[in-house]
Amino acid sequence: MNSKIERARLRNPLRESGEIKPGEFSDLELEVTRIVENNESQQRTEFVPVTYEYYAPFNYANFCVELGHTEPPGAEFNMDGVELDIPPYGAITFVEEEPIVAVEVIGSACIPPGYVILVGEPVEWKFPRSGVKMKVENLWGTHIYGMIWEKGIDEGWREAGLSSARFSVPDCSKITIMAGSQHHVGQPYPEMDLNMDAHYCVRMVRVTVRGQR
Secondary structure, three states, X not given: OOOOOOOOOOOOHHHHHOOOOOOOXXXXXXXXXXXXXXXXXXXXXXXXXXEEEEEOOOOOOOEEEXXXXXXXXXXXXXXXEEEEOOOOOOEEEEEEEEEXXXXXXXXXXXXXXXXXXXXXXXXXXXXXXXXXXXXXXXXXXXXXXXHHHHOOOOOOOOOEOOEEEEEEEEEEEEEEEEEEEOOOOOOOOOOOOOOOOOOEEEEEEEEEEEEOO
């Protein structure tokens, strides 16, 4: 796996460099108000979506996996996929040659409900007061805890299952995915005093890019 891909940036690089002063906006960030003030005509865009599929453990040249803390109960590569540490420690970052317009993350929570966070590095930095940051919550489905599996409970169990988080994004050159799940507030699992395993296991990522006709 590529360990040299940096995570997607949250802030406009012009703002980070100081070229955009505090309280100021770049020309791209002022696009909407400029169009209104000048009464400019806009043209719709058309593209052919192309979707790529990637599977755990994401051993691809354009992917970088950061597990995070691996101490028990820690992040790991297992039979269900890439079990990421809670944000911000665990992350999956990827890039594409074409602009990314949608991402779907398929996986399972250690303790449902799970959640997935997306951070996108836009091709054009047009989003000054928001950035490309999204979160999908209340994701049902869990991979069965190992101690329960050993007692004979299989994937037919009522909470066993996968979940899917889909994000539609402005054109992005890079995406970082983080994920996690909720601490159990009911009865603990067998042979455990507390359930603190708040991870999420990513099994598959579908990436849709702006293709050419």
